[in-house]
Amino acid sequence: MKRNLRLGLLWSWFWMILGWLYFLLPLLATFLFSLRAKKDTLSFLAYERVFKDPNFWKTFAFSLEIGLITILAGLVLIVPTAYWIRLRLPRLRMITEFVSMLPFVVPAIVLVFGLIRVFSGAPFYLTNTYMGTNALLVAAYIVLALPYLYRAIDTGLAAIDVRALTEAAQSLGAGWPVILLRIILPNLRVAMISAAFLTLATVMGEFTIASFLVGIKAFGPYMSLVGQNKTYESSSLAIISFVLTWAFMGFIQLFSRGRAEAAPPGAH
Amino acid sequence: MAFLVLSHVSKAFGQTQAVKDFNLEVEKGEFISFLGPSGCGKTTTLRMIAGFEQPTEGQILLEGEDITFRPPHQRNVGMVFQSYALFPNMTVAQNIAFGLEVRKMDRAKIKERVHEVLSLIQLEDYGGRYPYQLSGGQQQRVALARALAIRPRLLLLDEPLSALDAKIRLELRQEIRRIQQALGITTIYVTHDQEEALSLSDRIVVMNQGQIEQIGTPFEIYNYPQSEFVASFVGQLNLLPVEVLDLSKNICRVAGQEIRFTPTTNSILKSGKVRLAIRPEEIRLGMVEGENLLRGEIASVIFLGSIIRLRVKLGEGILISVDQFNERHFQPPRPGEVVTLHFPIHACWLL
Ligand SMILES: Nc1ncnc2c1ncn2[C@@H]1O[C@H](COP(=O)(O)OP(=O)(O)OP(=O)(O)O)[C@@H](O)[C@H]1O
Numbered sequence A: 001m002k003r004n005l006r007l008g009l010l011w012s013w014f015w016m017i018l019g020w021l022y023f024l025l026p027l028l029a030t031f032l033f034s035l036r037a038k039k040d041t042l043s044f045l046a047y048e049r050v051f052k053d054p055n056f057w058k059t060f061a062f063s064l065e066i067g068l069i070t071i072l073a074g075l076v077l078i079v080p081t082a083y084w085i086r087l088r089l090p091r092l093r094m095i096t097e098f099v100s101m102l103p104f105v106v107p108a109i110v111l112v113f114g115l116i117r118v119f120s121g122a123p124f125y126l127t128n129t130y131m132g133t134n135a136l137l138v139a140a141y142i143v144l145a146l147p148y149l150y151r152a153i154d155t156g157l158a159a160i161d162v163r164a165l166t167e168a169a170q171s172l173g174a175g176w177p178v179i180l181l182r183i184i185l186p187n188l189r190v191a192m193i194s195a196a197f198l199t200l201a202t203v204m205g206e207f208t209i210a211s212f213l214v215g216i217k218a219f220g221p222y223m224s225l226v227g228q229n230k231t232y233e234s235s236s237l238a239i240i241s242f243v244l245t246w247a248f249m250g251f252i253q254l255f256s257r258g259r260a261e262a263a264p265p266g267a268h
Numbered sequence B: 001m002a003f004l005v006l007s008h009v010s011k012a013f014g015q016t017q018a019v020k021d022f023n024l025e026v027e028k029g030e031f032i033s034f035l036g037p038s039g040c041g042k043t044t045t046l047r048m049i050a051g052f053e054q055p056t057e058g059q060i061l062l063e064g065e066d067i068t069f070r071p072p073h074q075r076n077v078g079m080v081f082q083s084y085a086l087f088p089n090m091t092v093a094q095n096i097a098f099g100l101e102v103r104k105m106d107r108a109k110i111k112e113r114v115h116e117v118l119s120l121i122q123l124e125d126y127g128g129r130y131p132y133q134l135s136g137g138q139q140q141r142v143a144l145a146r147a148l149a150i151r152p153r154l155l156l157l158d159e160p161l162s163a164l165d166a167k168i169r170l171e172l173r174q175e176i177r178r179i180q181q182a183l184g185i186t187t188i189y190v191t192h193d194q195e196e197a198l199s200l201s202d203r204i205v206v207m208n209q210g211q212i213e214q215i216g217t218p219f220e221i222y223n224y225p226q227s228e229f230v231a232s233f234v235g236q237l238n239l240l241p242v243e244v245l246d247l248s249k250n251i252c253r254v255a256g257q258e259i260r261f262t263p264t265t266n267s268i269l270k271s272g273k274v275r276l277a278i279r280p281e282e283i284r285l286g287m288v289e290g291e292n293l294l295r296g297e298i299a300s301v302i303f304l305g306s307i308i309r310l311r312v313k314l315g316e317g318i319l320i321s322v323d324q325f326n327e328r329h330f331q332p333p334r335p336g337e338v339v340t341l342h343f344p345i346h347a348c349w350l351l
């Protein structure tokens, strides 16, 4: 009995370490490789070059901006929708859940070709202008981020008794704007933050749609270009984007923790 | 005109007729309970008064104003929910202040009012706490305070105590009544617990399958139930098959034994299946001249603390419940013993 237990523990450690190695070894190799830009010594030269490249900052800033607009527009679109569905149209939830998963099924390349076909001609001509393409990019990213946005928000809504809170607020005299701003949004903080970071991570690394719509202006295509042309810098970029993603994840954890201390879930 | 009037109110959800032709007049300051089994339409009726549902037919008047289709946030009607529904992102004080802030009351006044209702529910020191830092009973008291803070025209409570344990429930029940009387606020209280309804209410509305069965004071409802449903839903009731012998002398036969009963209107008798109704607590063990007497065999003895419930077999398939007060020296009869029961003539009636 006791031996069995110890053996089980051993095995679980074994698999866990194996998993970590599978995950970490390539990362470590990439990292070590990225340090070899200078002959015969280890250095951060590749990183220096990346950070000195004005295009790195330009494309980074562009994608960050697009990401933030996507988050804002996405939340404005999804939060009231998900709230209303939970409140009044619970039977629609099956459908919206399915729709929110579609971006996983439809390849990005199909999406972007479709967008270009529809919006490049009459009556839209969106792809002819700077603002137009950017708007299209944001729209495409909202679709791409839909699964994360909708899921996160819907889970957040599930954690509170939406209907009772809404009715309590109504009986106290609150109209819809007050209910949304003072009751629903504050209780969705964590959900919105995780939705935001997941969306940002998606947008920052996205390649297909960006390269078709705006090309090298965006961070994804820039990274890919560097990857094709500069050996060491591409490795350092991979590490940088990896660190960025993990930083986002870390932020989600941090914010959710801060919230959890204020009000543990499940405490009524 | 009464303070609150519901006239011919009906509500259908698709095929389900949740409430049918509901008529009620509530006076200012009255405490009314809606009592009935699960699914009888109590909540639906309350929600129509609050404005969360709209009647398919009928009219609701509050202080003479037609509020049938007015949105809930314009009714100034306070509501307390079974699930408390406190805002988890706000402290107790902020929860209570919410309705006042919505009304744009000035800060100093809000502070004063919050303090006032907190002392009303005896939670003065809890203003800074978050809902999750309170017990269920405390949370429900805060919810009550929050509803009262806006000085509502009506206070509506939907099974506010059913999520709490027995002891707290009793305590809070008295608290609700005390506060209601102190403020003189018109209150409608939904419950399926007859004890709550009987102990709290000025009047009780007994509902069944979307319809009102009877409206009356707790005393009337308990002692003069007007239908079999009310009689058996409120309190315990024996319903014994009878054979009416002489209607003019009010004599009938139960399991071969003659019983005299209170005069009844003939209409009941024409309805066919007639039964003798009597509450278990009206029946005593032993023989008393001039009262109704029944002989039977003890089938079971159930000890309920303050009460001992005897089941007595009068004949084939005819059982009667008898409640005796417990006393320390009382020796309850044993199953199988043959006993005589007595009860006054006015205690039983035909139904
Ligand atoms: N939103 C709704 N849609 C469809 N049917 C409903 C809805 N709300 C209530 N009903 C139906 O109306 C009837 C009355 O429901 P209601 O909630 O008023 O009962 P209740 O007396 O409060 O019962 P309980 O004691 O279980 O709370 C039930 O048959 C219920 O299924």
Ligand SMILES: [Mg+2]
Pocket: B042, B043, B044
């Ligand atoms: Mg109910």
